[in-house]
Amino acid sequence: MTADKPATAGRLSILSLASSNLFGLAAIVAVFWAIFVSLTPNIASSFSLFAISRSLGIDIVVGFSTMVVLATGGMNLAIGSIGVCAVMFAGYLMQELGVPSPLALLAALMLGAASGWANGVTIVTTGANAFVVTLASASLFFGAMLITTHGTPFEGLPPELADFGRMRWGFVSPMLALALAIGVALAILFHFTALGREILSVGANTRAARMSGVRVGRAIVVAHTLSGLLAAVAGLMTMARLGAAIPAIGRDWLLPSFLAPVLGGTLLSGGAVSIGGTILGALLIATLRAGILTLQVANFWLQLFLGLVLLCSVALDRYRGGYLERKSARVRA
Amino acid sequence: MNTRLLEKEWPALAVAIALGFGFLAATSPAFLTEFNIYVLLRSFCISLLVAFSQMTTLAVGQLNVSIGALGGLVAIVAGGLMEKLGVPIGVALAAGLALGALCGFVNGVLVTRTGIDGFIVTLATASVFDGINLGITKSIPFYKMPAALVAFGTARFHALPYLLIPPVLAAIALAIFLARTSLGRYLLAVGGNPQAAELSGVPRARIIVLAHSLSGFLAAGAALLALAQLGSAQPTIGSDWLILSFAAPIIGGAALGGGYVSVLATALAVVLLTLIQNGLVLEQVDPFWVEFLLGGLILAAVGFDRLRAARAGGG
Numbered sequence: 001m002t003a004d005k006p007a008t009a010g011r012l013s014i015l016s017l018a019s020s021n022l023f024g025l026a027a028i029v030a031v032f033w034a035i036f037v038s039l040t041p042n043i044a045s046s047f048s049l050f051a052i053s054r055s056l057g058i059d060i061v062v063g064f065s066t067m068v069v070l071a072t073g074g075m076n077l078a079i080g081s082i083g084v085c086a087v088m089f090a091g092y093l094m095q096e097l098g099v100p101s102p103l104a105l106l107a108a109l110m111l112g113a114a115s116g117w118a119n120g121v122t123i124v125t126t127g128a129n130a131f132v133v134t135l136a137s138a139s140l141f142f143g144a145m146l147i148t149t150h151g152t153p154f155e156g157l158p159p160e161l162a163d164f165g166r167m168r169w170g171f172v173s174p175m176l177a178l179a180l181a182i183g184v185a186l187a188i189l190f191h192f193t194a195l196g197r198e199i200l201s202v203g204a205n206t207r208a209a210r211m212s213g214v215r216v217g218r219a220i221v222v223a224h225t226l227s228g229l230l231a232a233v234a235g236l237m238t239m240a241r242l243g244a245a246i247p248a249i250g251r252d253w254l255l256p257s258f259l260a261p262v263l264g265g266t267l268l269s270g271g272a273v274s275i276g277g278t279i280l281g282a283l284l285i286a287t288l289r290a291g292i293l294t295l296q297v298a299n300f301w302l303q304l305f306l307g308l309v310l311l312c313s314v315a316l317d318r319y320r321g322g323y324l325e326r327k328s329a330r331v332r333a
Numbered sequence: 334m335n336t337r338l339l340e341k342e343w344p345a346l347a348v349a350i351a352l353g354f355g356f357l358a359a360t361s362p363a364f365l366t367e368f369n370i371y372v373l374l375r376s377f378c379i380s381l382l383v384a385f386s387q388m389t390t391l392a393v394g395q396l397n398v399s400i401g402a403l404g405g406l407v408a409i410v411a412g413g414l415m416e417k418l419g420v421p422i423g424v425a426l427a428a429g430l431a432l433g434a435l436c437g438f439v440n441g442v443l444v445t446r447t448g449i450d451g452f453i454v455t456l457a458t459a460s461v462f463d464g465i466n467l468g469i470t471k472s473i474p475f476y477k478m479p480a481a482l483v484a485f486g487t488a489r490f491h492a493l494p495y496l497l498i499p500p501v502l503a504a505i506a507l508a509i510f511l512a513r514t515s516l517g518r519y520l521l522a523v524g525g526n527p528q529a530a531e532l533s534g535v536p537r538a539r540i541i542v543l544a545h546s547l548s549g550f551l552a553a554g555a556a557l558l559a560l561a562q563l564g565s566a567q568p569t570i571g572s573d574w575l576i577l578s579f580a581a582p583i584i585g586g587a588a589l590g591g592g593y594v595s596v597l598a599t600a601l602a603v604v605l606l607t608l609i610q611n612g613l614v615l616e617q618v619d620p621f622w623v624e625f626l627l628g629g630l631i632l633a634a635v636g637f638d639r640l641r642a643a644r645a646g647g648g
Contacts, residue, residue, distance in 0.1 A: 136632045
């Protein structure tokens with residue numbers, strides 16, 4: 001898995017393919033919306049749309065958190081654990097120490113970034129597989145959280161947090177706006193900054209990147225730090241939605257965290273990210289979840305649907321990857 | 334691979350186990366009682382099969398994150414067959430094992446046919462297995478297991494639970510399979526260097542499918558042991574297997590990239606992990622430490638491996 005990959009494709013072909021992929025994904029989302037609205041018109045009610053937009057915002061940030069490490073060809077299984085550590089830390093600071101909420105949230109974000117940084121440094125210094133390192137650190141972080149909090153939630157948080165969770169702009173939650181703003185920032189990072197291009201070049205071809213003078217280790221550490229920071233953001237958003245810091249936050253993030261970027265066409269092998277795709281991927285997840293929950297017939301089958309969707313989408317991803325290679329071969333020839 | 338064979342893991346593990354054993358025997362009077370050893374061995378049997386299940390996929394250089402979900406599904410189906418349909422125990426257990434192998438087979442076919450990373454495939458199938466499990470049970474366990482099965486689950490000869498028999502047989506069979514049969518060597522060859530193996534005429538895709546099927550079969554075995562031990566088919570069986578399944582083979586020196594696994598060292602790693610869990614209970618340490626220590630041990634094993642590789646490279 002750590003082996004160097006052959007260079008895949010030129011930038012132009014990635015762009016055109018990405019746009020065709022986005023169009024397909026948007027069409028699938030539209031079809032599901034049409035089905036769900038015809039079955040249960042309730043799903044399009046103002047409150048339902050608000051609830052969907054709120055969980056969509058969280059899904060998007062969780063997806064971004066995995067996307068930034070996929071860019072380097074790595075992965076991060078510790079996203080849920082980092083998220084819950086940040087949440088419980090913020091809860092502790094606010095409830096037990098009376099720290100003002102902006103300061104507590106900032107400290108929690110720092111903790112998330114530091115956890116991600118620790119992952120990145122461990123991966124780079126040991127040269128071990130990102131899978132094993134983050135599997136182990138997920139356990140470490142989660143264990144540390146349980147040892148320190150004994151799994152007791154913090155429910156006496158400052159009211160302004162829950163107020164933010166309930167805030168509505170029309171039928172849209174500001175959390176969705178926050179997620180989209182993060183998307184814009186990431187788009188600027190990956191498309192217009194040297195650092196972003198370096199992270200992508202490491203994922204596309206590690207050896208070539210190193211030979212071209214890219215500091216590969218630094219790029220991997222930066223990607224993991226960013227991933228930890230985004231995981232903390234997603235955790236704090238969930239905390240605002242629930243109005244409490246609960247140890248169960250983040251436990252079910254693993255599947256959606258991979259689902260959103262992979263559905264959106266981010267290559268697992270690294271080297272390419274699709275921010276719009278990740279947003280649409282998260283929208284598909286949020287749609288399926290809301291639809292199935294509103295229909296109230298198949299709540300227990302939701303997990304099955306999400307698994308099948310991931311399987312189908314990666315099969316398509318693979319097909320597209322083969323297409324990319326053929327296309328790049330043509331460009332080179 | 335040769336340098337790894339020269340530097341075996343098991344002596345270090347044996348020393349760690351001896352130290353832990355000595356420490357617990359000296360500090361905790363309850364440790365050496367017959368009942369405690371029996372309890373310890375009971376959790377050992379399930380963990381051993383879980384570790385072997387992951388070990389067989391690691392041998393070919395694959396990851397299987399669906400082991401727990403697969404185990405949960407097998408336990409539910411076997412339990413449901415016995416409770417709802419009155420299927421005889423033997424038939425239900427055989428059906429469970431067959432289902433496990435089939436689920437593993439599906440994993441293997443998806444991996445080899447689509448060329449998708451094994452991690453993503455098994456992440457998706459884990460969700461599918463979990464989904465079917467929840468869909469069937471609605472989170473409600475099957476409680477009425479046949480008396481003979483429950484009796485087997487608690488039967489013991491002094492400190493030795495009868496449940497120990499299947500995993501010990503599996504360990505011996507696996508050791509012989511990997512070391513002495515050509516098919517077993519193929520498994521390691523595919524993990525060690527897929528291209529070289531394919532050029533030497535090893536059917537790579539079929540070997541990967543075989544490894545996944547075997548992994549599913551072993552996970553099903555662990556699930557059925559858990560079923561007998563608990564006396565009910567809980568939908569949550571397997572939900573805490575993931576970290577353990579990787580911890581034991583990795584501490585036992587398995588190479589994540591494939592090509593090297595050790596049945597003995599993996600088994601000793603499971604002994605060590607079981608001992609640690611038992612010790613934490615006896616010393617009345619916060620049970621939350623278990624998860625933390627598992628993560629720490631994996632990282633330590635990874636760091637140790639790195640150190641050894643660096644030394645081997647330097648020397």
